[in-house]
Amino acid sequence: MNKNSSNIMALTPNTSNKRETVCIFGTGDFGRALGHKMIQCGYPVVYGSRSTHISNLIPKDAEVLSHAEAAQKAAIIIIAIQRQHYNFLTPLAEILHGKVLVDISNNLKLNQYPESNAEYLAQLLPGSRVVKAFNTVSAWALQSGTLDASRQVFVCGDDVEAKQMVMNIVRALGLTPLDKGSLLAAQEIENYPLQLFPMWKFPIFLSLGLTAFFFFYCLALDVIYTYIYEKNNFSFFIAITIPNRVCPVMALILLALVYLPGIFAAIIQLYRGTKYRRFPDWLDKWMLCRKQLGLIALAFASLHVVFSLVTPMRAFASWRTSKGIISQALNNKTEPLNNTNAWISDCYLALGILGFFLFVLLGITSLPSVSNNVNWREFRFVQSKLGYLALIFCTAHTLVYGGKWFLSPSAYKWYLPNIYMLSLVIPCAVLVVKFVLIFPCVDKPLTQIRQGWERNPKHSE
Numbered sequence: 001m002n003k004n005s006s007n008i009m010a011l012t013p014n015t016s017n018k019r020e021t022v023c024i025f026g027t028g029d030f031g032r033a034l035g036h037k038m039i040q041c042g043y044p045v046v047y048g049s050r051s052t053h054i055s056n057l058i059p060k061d062a063e064v065l066s067h068a069e070a071a072q073k074a075a076i077i078i079i080a081i082q083r084q085h086y087n088f089l090t091p092l093a094e095i096l097h098g099k100v101l102v103d104i105s106n107n108l109k110l111n112q113y114p115e116s117n118a119e120y121l122a123q124l125l126p127g128s129r130v131v132k133a134f135n136t137v138s139a140w141a142l143q144s145g146t147l148d149a150s151r152q153v154f155v156c157g158d159d160v161e162a163k164q165m166v167m168n169i170v171r172a173l174g175l176t177p178l179d180k181g182s183l184l185a186a187q188e189i190e191n192y193p194l195q196l197f198p199m200w201k202f203p204i205f206l207s208l209g210l211t212a213f214f215f216f217y218c219l220a221l222d223v224i225y226t227y228i229y230e231k232n233n234f235s236f237f238i239a240i241t242i243p244n245r246v247c248p249v250m251a252l253i254l255l256a257l258v259y260l261p262g263i264f265a266a267i268i269q270l271y272r273g274t275k276y277r278r279f280p281d282w283l284d285k286w287m288l289c290r291k292q293l294g295l296i297a298l299a300f301a302s303l304h305v306v307f308s309l310v311t312p313m314r315a316f317a318s319w320r321t322s323k324g325i326i327s328q329a330l331n332n333k334t335e336p337l338n339n340t341n342a343w344i345s346d347c348y349l350a351l352g353i354l355g356f357f358l359f360v361l362l363g364i365t366s367l368p369s370v371s372n373n374v375n376w377r378e379f380r381f382v383q384s385k386l387g388y389l390a391l392i393f394c395t396a397h398t399l400v401y402g403g404k405w406f407l408s409p410s411a412y413k414w415y416l417p418n419i420y421m422l423s424l425v426i427p428c429a430v431l432v433v434k435f436v437l438i439f440p441c442v443d444k445p446l447t448q449i450r451q452g453w454e455r456n457p458k459h460s461e
């Protein structure tokens with residue numbers, strides 16, 4: 001089911017051949033690109049410019065007039081001019097009265113002005129009907145026709161009819177209008193193109209920090225320690241061995257961090273006895289970037305798979321194998337197959353394969369094209385139930401591999417635990433608390449709270 005279906009208008013272009021003239025103020029990059037696209041789609045375009053000289057950059061079939069003359073020719077005027085020049089519009093207030101003014105401007109910084117550019121324009125020209133649109137589409141994309149980046153055009157405005165007229169144009173250009181409501185939404189729409197992966201910042205910084213920590217941890221224990229105490233130069237571990245230790249550890253920890261905020265939220269709700277109080281900001285933010293954390297975890301898991309697959313090709317691996325064979329030959333003794341070890345290694349691999357399969361499934365269902373086609377319950381089933389199953393498989397995969405080190409004193413180089421032990425702390429804690437939370441005596445009150453029941457109603461806000 002499409003969750004945005006109520007907002008996103010159909011992509012069917014207006015089939016009517018007769019289009020109304022559109023006026024564009026400003027013959028700069030954006031004005032020209034938009035005018036070009038409009039002419040292609042059958043709109044007569046007239047430019048309002050400070051200079052009526054027609055340069056060869058202006059689309060061929062467009063007229064260029066003074067602002068006042070051009071405005072009189074159209075009911076819709078697109079203001080393709082930077083906000084700081086809007087003052088020149090004030091003397092045109094009478095001509096622009098009742099006209100639909102489309103503000104397409106962006107700023108250089110987030111929240112650069114106290115009010116949005118569109119609201120500012122509406123204050124300057126109170127008799128005009130201001131609509132915000134097109135600011136998230138780039139001139140380059142319009143001109144080159146490469147609209148793969150985003151076909152969505154956010155539209156907002158206080159005048160419903162004016163907004164509808166603009167949305168018709170958006171649709172006619174083969175784009176998808178997304179009604180964001182009144183002009184109050186303009187600030188948010190203006191901030192949108194200035195944001196750089198807003199939901200990815202925390203997951204990326206966290207992943208970089210943890211990766212660096214685990215990398216140097218392994219470097220110290222596997223390369224430096226071995227060099228100092230065993231006189232072995234294993235510096236080449238930096239290329240594959242250490243990354244192949246860090247990647248699974250990161251994948252497991254990040255996957256656990258996807259589920260940890262849900263655990264905190266449940267504990268907070270149980271403690272407060274109500275769901276009607278806001279979570280702390282840090283928890284809200286953490287919950288909002290769970291998808292990104294999960295996708296980064298999937299990337300680490302995929303790298304771990306690739307690193308593991310190339311292991312038999314490594315010189316170190318063939319040296320170790322031949323060393324074992326030569327030592328058996330020299331001692332004239334064939335080591336029998338250790339059945340326990342064979343079981344452990346097969347279980348370890350099987351758990352890893354199952355965990356990775358579920359991991360990929362989680363990644364696929366988080367794609368908007370897939371998540372839009374499943375209902376909320378199905379989405380929750382995959383992300384929550386199968387997600388926990390993936391966490392169980394991946395934790396078990398690590399436990400089977402690294403469990404033997406827990407009791408071995410040789411694993412504690414410089415009294416530090418092995419990286420696999422560290423990686424198990426958060427996932428095991430998440431799984432244990434989750435296990436407690438699904439006990440009926442805990443789950444029942446939690447479900448009631450989530451359905452709106454309050455232990456002490458006076459606490460609700």
Ligand code: NAP
Nearest residue numbers: 026027028029030049050080081082085105106135138139
């Ligand atoms: P631009 O190339 O600098 O063009 C701006 C145009 O504004 C000029 O060509 C000029 O047109 C007019 N102008 C300049 N100073 C003026 C003044 N003092 N008084 C009246 N008109 C003046 O800028 P642009 O890239 O086209 O951007 C225009 C607007 O579109 C900006 O608000 C920008 O944020 C927004 N936008 C741009 C893009 C993009 O990809 N470029 C994407 C989304 C939104 P005349 O010489 O014809 O008068």
